[in-house]
Amino acid sequence: MSAASKLPTSGATNSGNARFNAEAAAWDANPFVHTASKHACDAILARFPDLSKDSPTYDVLEIGCGTGLLSLSLAPFTRNYVAVDAAEGMIEVLKRKVDSSNGISSNVKPIAALLEDPEDPRLPPAEPSSPSSSSSPRLKYDLITSHLVLHHIPDLHGVLTTMLGCLKPGTGRLALTDFEDCGPHSKRFHSKAKMEGVERHGIPRKWMANLMVEVGFVDVKVEEGFRMEKRVEKWEGEFSEGGGDGKVAKEGMGEIAVFPFLLCEGRRP
Numbered sequence: 193m194s195a196a197s198k199l200p201t202s203g204a205t206n207s208g209n210a211r212f213n214a215e216a217a218a219w220d221a222n223p224f225v226h227t228a229s230k231h232a233c234d235a236i237l238a239r240f241p242d243l244s245k246d247s248p249t250y251d252v253l254e255i256g257c258g259t260g261l262l263s264l265s266l267a268p269f270t271r272n273y274v275a276v277d278a279a280e281g282m283i284e285v286l287k288r289k290v291d292s293s294n295g296i297s298s299n300v301k302p303i304a305a306l307l308e309d310p311e312d313p314r315l316p317p318a319e320p321s322s323p324s325s326s327s328s329p330r331l332k333y334d335l336i337t338s339h340l341v342l343h344h345i346p347d348l349h350g351v352l353t354t355m356l357g358c359l360k361p362g363t364g365r366l367a368l369t370d371f372e373d374c375g376p377h378s379k380r381f382h383s384k385a386k387m388e389g390v391e392r393h394g395i396p397r398k399w400m401a402n403l404m405v406e407v408g409f410v411d412v413k414v415e416e417g418f419r420m421e422k423r424v425e426k427w428e429g430e431f432s433e434g435g436g437d438g439k440v441a442k443e444g445m446g447e448i449a450v451f452p453f454l455l456c457e458g459r460r461p
């Protein structure tokens with residue numbers, strides 16, 4: 193393992209699945225995740241002018257799509273939008289949204305999977321006529337997105353390597369968004385009760401750029417994409433007091449803090 197991928201983590205294992213399955217049904221009730229996905233969508237559209245509603249040509253893969261907040265906003269600008277999440281509960285919510293969209297989101301394909309192989313047979317085949325369970329080559333993508341996911345992934349080197357293999361050689365690009373690790377302040381992003389499955393308190397800018405280069409990406413750019421205000425605990429465990437579930441602030445609790453979000457870009461050579 194390289195120096196770049198050896199960044200200390202919070203010590204958690206990939207136990208986030210249980211947490212996200214449990215949270216799936218209520219995920220969309222949190223206004224913060226809607227605003228965050230809207231910012232991510234706007235930042236991606238601003239950087240990728242070829243994403244077009246008039247003549248959508250992009251095949252896009254999203255890793256960690258959750259209930260599809262980013263997926264359903266970006267999908268109208270794409271030809272195919274493959275939305276993958278490791279938590280089946282999240283994918284079930286997204287499937288219901290797609291099924292009830294009267295065909296508007298028919299280009300969105302939700303898949304429950306922890307992707308470790310670009311040729312995973314659960315991914316759509318390169319040739320639409322091939323049976324999806326066959327060993328024929330899988331579709332390669334113009335763009336891979338992921339929002340608020342990187343800080344949950346124990347082996348980022350491994351996931352970035354899988355992403356690289358899923359992109360179209362020469363042209364396929366990454367656009368990953370997550371909050372930045374700016375030091376001790378960044379730990380405040382999660383309340384004490386939401387620490388399960390948190391592998392790192394944000395993404396360190398230089399470390400991420402080095403890791404992407406090490407994995408094999410070119411044209412790597414890791415820059416601030418937007419900033420967000422978030423209500424955070426004034427002291428660790430504040431949101432758990434008074435019978436709260438610790439995950440959201442009740443009236444009068446917490447204070448507002450500002451968090452920069454990174455947009456991590458790179459291209460498959």
Ligand SMILES: C[S@@+](CC[C@H](N)C(=O)[O-])C[C@H]1O[C@@H](n2cnc3c(N)ncnc32)[C@H](O)[C@@H]1O
Binds near residue numbers: 306351
């Ligand atoms: C904080 S949630 C964000 C969900 C969604 N992107 C949003 O902003 O609403 C993180 C999501 O990433 C998923 N996840 C974490 N690691 C993953 C992995 N290696 N592959 C696929 N999904 C993953 C979790 O199941 C969870 O749904």
